[in-house]
Amino acid sequence: MEKVLAVITNWDDADQVLARARHLAERLHTHCELLRPVHAQVRELQHYMDVAAFGEIQEQILEIERARLDALRGDDPGEVVWCQRVYRAVVEHAELVGADLILMATSRQGALANLIHRADDWHLLREAPCPVLLLPRVPKPILSVIAAVDALSEGTEQELLSERVLDAAAAFAHAHAVPLTVITVVPDPALIYASPVAVPMGEQILDELIERARAAQQALLARIGLHADVGRIETGRVEDVVTALAADGLLVIGSVANKGLKGMVLGNTAERILHRMTTEMLVVN
Secondary structure (H helix, E strand, C coil): CCEEEEECCCHHHHHHHHHHHHHHHHHCCCEEEEEEEEECCCHHHHHCCCHHHHHHHHHHHHHHHHHHHHHHHCCCCEEEEEECCHHHHHHHHHHHHCCCEEEEECCCCCHHHHHHHCCHHHHHHHHCCCCEEEECCCCCCCCCEEEECCCCCCCHHHHHHHHHHHHHHHHHHHHHCCCEEEEEEECCHHHHCCCCCCCCCCHHHHHHHHHHHHHHHHHHHHHHCCCCCEEEEEECCHHHHHHHHCCCCEEEEECCCCCHHHHHHHCCHHHHHHCCCCCCEEEEC
């Protein structure tokens, strides 16, 4: 890892984001760069003034934002960009500078805003060119790193995603000198489908799935030569199990980036967990 891109979307979170980025840069032996996307909330004014007048207002806003960023960034490089959508500006800048990690605070949008507009976090998880570390509103110490992998799904794409998740989790566990836990959740089909009556699967079938998951998880770790301090197989709804287990740690999870109507309606596991997380969450795509 060579570059951490610290994104400041809200000045109230700026000190936390920058402190975490610098801490990670030190632990991972890399450096950080700052990005301040300025959302064009005044674009409606373009309908009521000429281009020159609007351009002057835009430049005044950018000058103020650059001054604030310069006062904060110290020796770290940083840039202010004017944008229509924050997540697009972040994706484009991360690609431009070759970022290996995007770090930012979770959105401050409420549940209704998320439902109608879809928080930029959700779009960013789908399109980011590198892993995204999302910080909670209230910082918490990291006592462990939890890597959630789907050991039951087959296919080269899923295997490669699981390997990337484990590699990232191991790096963060080493950097923070904390234990690494690898967890695989065996979902109960009765909980996946939105049935008003949850009918649990047969105990024998569930036991067989648990054993398959345990063997697959061990094979995955052996294939990449990774030692986990704890390996766990749990059953239940993925987001319930993972958020409970990661309450005092940094969660690392993969995103399969569902797009289109399916993504908007169902989201994916990473996004459902994001809505409930109160600790740091690293999403690997």
